[in-house]
Amino acid sequence: MSLAQPVRLGRCSAPSRVLFGPHETNLGRDRGISDRHVAYYAARAAGGAGVLVTETASVHDSDWPYERAPLASDCGPGWAAVAEACRPHGTVVLAGLGHSGSQGSSAFSQRVLWAPSRVADVASREMPMELEQPEIDALVGGFARAAGEVLRCGLHGVELNAGQFSLLRQFLSGLTNQRGDDYGTDRTRLLREVLAAVRDVVGDGVIGVRLSCDELAPWAGITPDEAVGIVEAIRDQADYIAVVRGSAMGTSATRPDLHTEPGFNAELCRTIRESAGGTPVVLQGSVVDPGRAQQALDDGVADLVEMTRAQIADPDLVVKTRAGTPVRPCVLCNQKCSVRDNRNPLVTCIGNPTAGHETESDPVPVEIRSPGREPVVVVGGGPAGLEAARVLALRGRSVEVVERAERLGGMVPTAAEVAGRGRLLDLIGWWESEVRRLGVAVRLGVEAAPEDLAGREVVVATGSAPGPWGFKVDGGVVLDVVEALRGETPEGPVVVHDPVGDFVGVGVAELLAARGVETAIVTQDQVVGTQLALTGDLADANARLQRAGVALEKRSLLREVRADHVVLEDVHTAETRERPASAVVHCGHRLPDQQLEGRPIGDCVAPRTIHEAVLEGRRIAGGLR
Structure with a gap:
């Protein structure tokens, strides 16, 4: 089986074995599928996706899990437009259908949540209603009506969600299904009824099932052994089964960040495939590298591979794989593609800011080189400078990158030293190969002087410098985070000062603890690393810190650093206390390093993330014709 070759699903032939899975996008208008x-979706179909599943739509109006969540009864025109846009590429297009049940939200609907039993959701703590037969009948009917509309709109079929954020999974699980009737004694009954109702409507259309095969809660949840029984009960009713893991008790487990190794569901998927009776099985689980995906097929792990985040990062993944062209890497950071939060951000990617913004004008057209024009000088070889150089070269401009360090990447190689974030280097490797392939002149170890740039077209991407400390130093040792990561490890005890609450402070504390240094982390927040809630790593990060023996100094302000200790102040009571410290690593905000004239981009405008740097590099290149 080749990743880029066709596969049969029911009556349909998909042009590749790569699946673009359902995920929240916030791209909707009201509760419909938008332009x-x-x-x-059309960009991913054009890029070779074999199977494409649209964002999961609620099949009943009792379910409104997030503000822009699609509602099946409102999706008809959008589904038809998706079908029309993807048809020229041969992609098998399916509509994701589901109901979030007790994992939903009453904030928008102002209605009670539905559930198999009266078990409060572990995240929202909200108590749902236990479904009676009329509601169950309405749910089954909702799936059937939605599936009928999907076929009328020209899509090839549906994927039913019995995975994360799913009422169907809640009926399958002893964590949430404590009923004494037939739906409790045979927990597969509801899923089988839904499958039968949907099959009656779609006929020989494609039906996929997204199934949680391990809730990671063996005391009562679905285990791999129980999943085998579920699969045996439904395999003849489905055209494929997408194997996922996770439950309400571990939502991040379904799509974890870069701390979890890619392909984590491989053995689980292999077990399910062995019991699937020939029904195709899809491997899901942070698979972002085409080589690893092909290996899973070669090893008999799965029949198809879901590569959703990889195709957000590079919609042309399959086309490039066929051509042997390097694929823009996904680093699994979840920083911009995980959008289920109250800010309603649009889905995008730190390395590919076009993702989610395809309706806007394309900033990277290829133009004919204009002979005789002065080259654009890009000062700084970090993400902003490299993206600007890449896009300018694609536009036909001559480009020279001047970097004062001996390697490209700016702050990224340093950030990659932070515990668990080594994959960030993949992006730098791709950028470096691209700029060199495009003929960009790269000068390393060169400090650009103002006199050398006079009269030339200059893009300034010189990055950031250490920012203010905000605390008093009286004889103690304070290291900026960059100094700490690039230099020798300080001897303990070390205090990591984390006024930002993102991955930096947490990762530095983990790194020091792993090197055997007695470490504490200081934050003014109630929880360490509060910003990690946005990427799904908050609970896991705090667990890692505690397992590593890092002391958590929460609700605390760092006031003074002295020779052998620090002074902390409680944010609520203003009481002070001392903590031993031979050194402090400051992980606070940085300041722009802008000392040259030119068009500034990235951190030398305001230090932020890779995403903003890349976006500004692309925008500035679009303005230099």
């Missing part, structure tokens, strides 16, 4: 959705 943004259409362009987003």
